[in-house]
Each structure stands twice: as structure tokens, then as C-alpha cells.
Amino acid sequence: MSKIKLALVGCGGMGTRHLYGMRELLASPFNNIEPVGVCDIRLENAELAASEAETLFGYKPAVFTDMETMAVAIPDLDAVSVVTDPSVHHTVVCRALELGWHVMVEKPMAITVGACRMMIDTAARHSRILSVAENYRRDPSARLIRHILEKEWIGKPYLAWCHALGGGNTIFITPWRHIKDKGGPILDMGVHYTDLIRYQLGDIAEVYGDARLLEKLRYKPESIGDQYTFYQNRHRAMEESVPATAEDVSVALFRMESGIMVNWIMGRGGTGGIGGEMILCEEGQIASYGTRGGRAEIQRKGKDKEGHEALVEMASDFELEPLAAHFFPDCIGAENVDWRLIALEYFELGEAILHGRQVELDGLEGLKDVAAVYAILESSLAGRSVSMQEIEACQVYGYQQEIDEALGIPG
Ligand SMILES: NC(=O)c1ccc[n+]([C@@H]2O[C@H](COP(=O)([O-])OP(=O)(O)OC[C@H]3O[C@@H](n4cnc5c(N)ncnc54)[C@H](O)[C@@H]3O)[C@@H](O)[C@H]2O)c1
Numbered sequence: 001m002s003k004i005k006l007a008l009v010g011c012g013g014m015g016t017r018h019l020y021g022m023r024e025l026l027a028s029p030f031n032n033i034e035p036v037g038v039c040d041i042r043l044e045n046a047e048l049a050a051s052e053a054e055t056l057f058g059y060k061p062a063v064f065t066d067m068e069t070m071a072v073a074i075p076d077l078d079a080v081s082v083v084t085d086p087s088v089h090h091t092v093v094c095r096a097l098e099l100g101w102h103v104m105v106e107k108p109m110a111i112t113v114g115a116c117r118m119m120i121d122t123a124a125r126h127s128r129i130l131s132v133a134e135n136y137r138r139d140p141s142a143r144l145i146r147h148i149l150e151k152e153w154i155g156k157p158y159l160a161w162c163h164a165l166g167g168g169n170t171i172f173i174t175p176w177r178h179i180k181d182k183g184g185p186i187l188d189m190g191v192h193y194t195d196l197i198r199y200q201l202g203d204i205a206e207v208y209g210d211a212r213l214l215e216k217l218r219y220k221p222e223s224i225g226d227q228y229t230f231y232q233n234r235h236r237a238m239e240e241s242v243p244a245t246a247e248d249v250s251v252a253l254f255r256m257e258s259g260i261m262v263n264w265i266m267g268r269g270g271t272g273g274i275g276g277e278m279i280l281c282e283e284g285q286i287a288s289y290g291t292r293g294g295r296a297e298i299q300r301k302g303k304d305k306e307g308h309e310a311l312v313e314m315a316s317d318f319e320l321e322p323l324a325a326h327f328f329p330d331c332i333g334a335e336n337v338d339w340r341l342i343a344l345e346y347f348e349l350g351e352a353i354l355h356g357r358q359v360e361l362d363g364l365e366g367l368k369d370v371a372a373v374y375a376i377l378e379s380s381l382a383g384r385s386v387s388m389q390e391i392e393a394c395q396v397y398g399y400q401q402e403i404d405e406a407l408g409i410p411g
Pocket of ligand 1: 009010011012013014015039040041042045083084085086088092106107108133134135173174188
């Protein structure tokens with residue numbers, strides 16, 4: 001089978017997890033990638049990633065600290081996977097496209113809607129593929145629920161909610177996740193959920209939102225519950241406290257183009273928490289889908305709840321794509337789900353380059369997910385509801401303007 005030559009750019013926490021995702025694909029009968037390089041502006045991060053890769057792949061990819069040197073050293077490189085912090089997605093992705101590579105970039109696609117537009121234009125100018133890595137929608141439970149909604153098993157949806165609020169004042173994974181022009185927690189987490197909402201319920205028409213910064217100082221957590229060496233090293237080196245500039249709690253109401261109402265509570269700060277997603281339909285309700293390893297549940301009007309296994313049994317016309325079915329034969333994102341969802345993203349990129357498969361989240365889809373999060377923050381600043389049209393066209397831009405000015409992004 002032909003394979004694309006691939007390099008990882010950005011070898012931090014998620015970059016490390018990408019290596020495990022690549023390993024899952026390499027070990028499958030569907031493999032269509034050949035990882036050949038790792039690149040990070042911090043040499044120690046690139047070297048650690050190369051050593052991890054050696055253990056995982058059985059060979060060591062070449063190490064780089066800049067993409068120009070990598071382009072000379074690997075002239076037949078097909079694509080890069082950009083897993084840097086979001087404040088540099090646009091500069092790294094645009095440079096990679098100019099160097100002639102196809103690109104997959106981690107969510108959020110970019111730090112502002114203007115930055116997303118730069119990336120879309122550059123990809124079009126260079127006729128390269130631009131794919132956004134968004135894993136939640138690839139979970140088998142998200143696929144199953146989308147199928148059930150499409151088939152209208154329990155009628156049409158009219159109301160949904162999406163809640164992911166956790167309290168506390170510790171540093172959320174990395175210090176940069178608390179800085180407005182690096183990608184605050186609402187953008188970093190929220191974009192998973194704007195994508196899921198749009199995936200299940202279609203495009204958003206209008207948003208009323210409000211957001212607050214509750215925890216102005218963030219503290220180093222006592223431990224980091226992650227086994228990866230990179231996360232452990234970073235935890236040891238982490239500063240004791242970080243001043244926060246990005247909002248950490250948000251509330252919103254989305255009116256979908258279909259007329260469905262969606263309630264949103266999202267963030268990381270303050271004293272309380274709430275979690276879970278629900279879609280209410282004419283003939284019943286759906287819960288517990290989407291996030292990695294989710295197990296969907298349906299309750300039809302006046303009936304007992306039906307769990308994930310029963311739904312799979314009933315959905316005889318539902319099929320996962322072949323690689324997903326190989327990874328998740330019971331249609332449950334169980335074993336190694338984090339890595340295997342990443343493997344699905346790489347497989348799709350390979351197929352797009354080798355055989356012209358359409359990528360599921362192209363630049364425009366990635367932009368819509370980012371724009372939906374900013375609609376909340378723009379609405380909060382403007383003190384009125386905003387239409388997605390004005391956010392996507394950058395007509396309402398007060399909140400993002402400050403970020404663009406700080407990063408030199410043309411608004
Ligand atoms: N899909 C998911 O579930 C998920 C989970 C975590 C993170 N992410 C996303 O992955 C991305 C990275 O997050 P992270 O937690 O790994 O951040 P991180 O800070 O741990 O890692 C970022 C890495 O990028 C490197 N870097 C910065 N600028 C660079 C440049 N110009 N060229 C090359 N390397 C550069 C840094 O040195 C660092 O090693 C973010 O977009 C984040 O939202 C996604």
C-alpha cells in the first residue's frame with residue numbers, strides 16, 4: 001500500500017499523544033503513513049518525541065528545530081501535522097503550505113477567525129489540503145447518534161444542552177491555556193463542543209453569550225495525572241502561579257439554523273461544576289454521546305432507557321468506516337480510544353493525499369467551530385446577540401481585535 005511521508009511539528013503534550021496515534025495506525029492493516037520527522041522550536045521537546053517514537057515505531061524519525069531545514073533534508077515530505085499551541089497555528093500552517101506540504105492542524109484551527117481565513121486562503125493559493133484534527137466527533141458514540149438523528153428514530157430534535165464546567169483555580173494543563181492571545185480555556189475546550197453541536201444538529205444561526213474571568217491567578221496543580229514523560233517533565237518545571245487573562249466561565253444560547261435551541265455552560269473556574277450533553281426530540285431524548293469513549297443512551301417517550309449496546313444492536317444499517325470498525329468492533333470507543341481517534345485522523349489525511357478522499361473538517365468547517373466559540377465572547381463584549389454570519393465574516397470583531405493586534409494578524 002502506498003504511504004505518505006509525514007512529520008510532526010509541535011512535540012508537546014498532544015504531540016506526544018499523536019505519536020501514539022501514529023503507532024496505532026502503523027500497527028493496523030490500513031497503514032498509509034510513514035512518519036519521518038519531528039520538529040519543535042525547543043530541541044529538547046523534539047528529541048524527547050524522537051526517542052518516544054523510536055520506542056513506538058521501532059525507528060527514530062529525524063529531529064528538526066525549524067521547518068526550512070526539514071524541507072531541505074526531506075525533499076519528498078508530503079505532509080505535516082501541526083500540534084503547536086494555537087497562537088502560532090496560522091504562522092506555522094501558512095509556512096508549511098508555502099513549503100508545499102499538505103497540513104493537518106490540531107483544534108482549535110487558529111487563534112481567531114481572521115487567522116483561520118489566512119490559513120484557508122494560503123491553502124487555496126498553494127492547492128494543498130488543509131485538514132483540522134477534531135477527535136470528539138470521530139468517537140463511535142458520536143457517529144451512532146448522528147445516524148439516529150438522521151434517521152429520525154425519535155423524531156426531530158427541538159432542544160439540546162451541552163455542559164462542561166469544572167470548578168477550581170489550578171493551571172489547566174498548560175499555562176498558555178489561561179492567556180487570551182494564546183488560546184484561553186473557553187476556546188481550547190469549547191471548540192470540541194461547538195464542533196459536536198454542529199456535527200449533530202447542523203449550523204448555528206445566532207448566539208447570545210456571556211463570559212467571565214473568575215480565577216485571575218492560577219496555581220500549579222499538586223500532580224499531573226498523566227503517564228507521559230513529557231507531561232511529567234513539564235509539571236516539574238511549571239511555575240507556581242500564572243496570572244490569567246482569558247475568561248474561564250461561559251454561558252450561551254445558540255439558535256440553530258433549523259430552529260433548535262441549544263443551551264451551553266462551559267469553562268474551568270469558580271466553585272461548581274456541571275457536565276453532560278442531552279438532545280431532546282419529539283419522541284424521546286438522547287444522552288451521553290460524543291466525548292472519547294462515550295456510551296450513548298436513548299429514552300423513548302414513556303419507555304425505559306436503552307443503552308449503547310442495545311442501540312448498536314438496533315441500528316442494523318449503521319456502519320463505522322472500516323478502520324474505525326477495526327479499532328472498535330463493538331462500536332464503543334474503549335481500548336486506546338484517545339490514540340485510535342488520532343489514528344483515524346491520520347488515515348483520513350493519507351487517503352485524501354493518496355486517493356483524493358474529502359477531509360471531514362476542512363478549513364471552512366474548522367473556522368465555523370472557532371467562530372462559534374468567539375460568537376459567545378463577542379456577544380458578551382457587545383452586550384447583544386450576534387449572528388454567525390457577522391462573526392464568520394469578521395464584521396463583529398471587538399474581542400478578537402485585541403488578539404489580532406497582539407499577534408500581527410490582519411483582521
Ligand atoms: N484534540 C485533543 O483532544 C487535544 C488535546 C490536547 C491538546 N490539543 C491541541 O493540541 C495543540 C497543542 O497543545 P499541547 O497541549 O500539546 O501544547 P504544548 O504546549 O504541550 O505543546 C506545544 C508544542 O509546540 C511547540 N511549538 C511552539 N511553537 C512552535 C513552532 N513555531 N514550531 C514548532 N513547534 C512549536 C512547543 O515548543 C511545544 O513543544 C493545541 O492546539 C491544543 O488545543 C488537542
